[in-house]
Amino acid sequence: MKVRLLLALAILVAIPLTNVTLGRSPRPQSGSLTLSGEWIVKSQPINGQTVSRRGNTLGFPDRDMVFAQDGDLRTGMVLREDVGPEVRPLGVWRVEGNNLSSAFELWCPDPSTPCGSVMMRGTFSDQNTISGTMAVYFEVEDDTTPTGLDTWVFSFNGTRK
């Protein structure tokens, strides 16, 4: 009986010690991670793809993104003050465990240029760091894609401001 108790205690002590000695940061708990707050998100091309197959692009500006939560209503906004003080594309978001998802509508003042929507998928490295990819679905037909829409992806890294 004593042996079993000592063995159980040893396991309890050993697990946290193993994590420390292996240098792993504790995995963030589901529910403790949130996008709420302000983030600076930097983007980079994937495999040198700076435009879509149909030649559309958003470029690679740093994005100042603000996310908020009011109960089950999770909202987002991109502050594009580099373009204009009122340019604020709106979005929504959710977090499942370490994974994040967000979606935005593009800001399209000129009806003659393609508009679209952006979907952002990524993970938290810690509470203040995120990374992943964004897919832009332009409202331009492309029968080579499963959705039928011209699609462009790029990667992003974000840090909490």
Next chain:
Amino acid sequence: MSIPGMPRKLALISTVFAVGCLSSGMPAVLGKGLALVGKWQVTVTMPVSPGSGQKNSQTLILNVSPMDSGSLNGRLTITDQSNRTVSGVWRQVGKMISITYEPVCDESQGVPCATLILLGRVKGGGTIVKGQVVVEWDRPDSSNPSLYATDNGKFSGQPLD
């Protein structure tokens, strides 16, 4: 008084048409975003899981708020059949409307979460909204241009107001 650059007769016809629209209560379909503002009952039909041939239809209540002054994006709430409400965003470019939202995620069903774009038009003088649904699942797929599994669906709806 004539409008510069517009023949007097054309100006008169335009004025009569505009007054007629206003007095008849006809929705200003071509006005900035006015066609979509209000409550809608919308049915979304899409695959039950990534790549599945089996489809499911959900009836949603969309409560679309007007855009803020100067904004090209607006917000809405989406309430599903289980009375769960999430946020969404919308925009209108010409006759095209786009709504993006993150449906309530229930991974216990063994189906990945997803993000939806409803891409379509308001038709019939503001009495019908219908179009394509783009589904991006939370399932990585390196063969997809989005880098995540996608599917297509459809939606249609009528105003409730």
